[in-house]
Amino acid sequence: MTTMTETATYGTRQNWFTKTEGWLDDRGKGAWIAAMVLGFIFFWPVGLALLMYMIWSKRMFSGTSCARRSKRTMMSNRNTGNAAFDAYKADTLRRLEEEQNDFEAFLERLREAKDKAEFDQFMNDRARRNDGPAEA
16 A cells, blocks of 8 residues: 555656665665675676666765665655645645656657657658669
């Protein structure tokens, strides 16, 4: 069961990478290191990719651990005690989440249209090549 705080923090629809990242962040730097070591053991490119991501995202050498950053985010989403403000905040977060989902859907449609245009162009070029004069 997802609480309002979890929904506000992590969103309702996310990809597997974001969910995994959030899960590891909740468990702290040790979970990231364990995932990296397991990645090296089972398939070394995965471990190397995790190491590079940890360095790039500053999870490896930051002063504050991932769990503390996540906890700070959770604390910023707690109830203030003012029912009107909490309702406004929840509504605003819900609206922003809907806008994000709509924008992601728009980007997906845009990518699909671009892919279709490129495929159509390929097929037209291919048809022109095949319909050209046959030289003997």
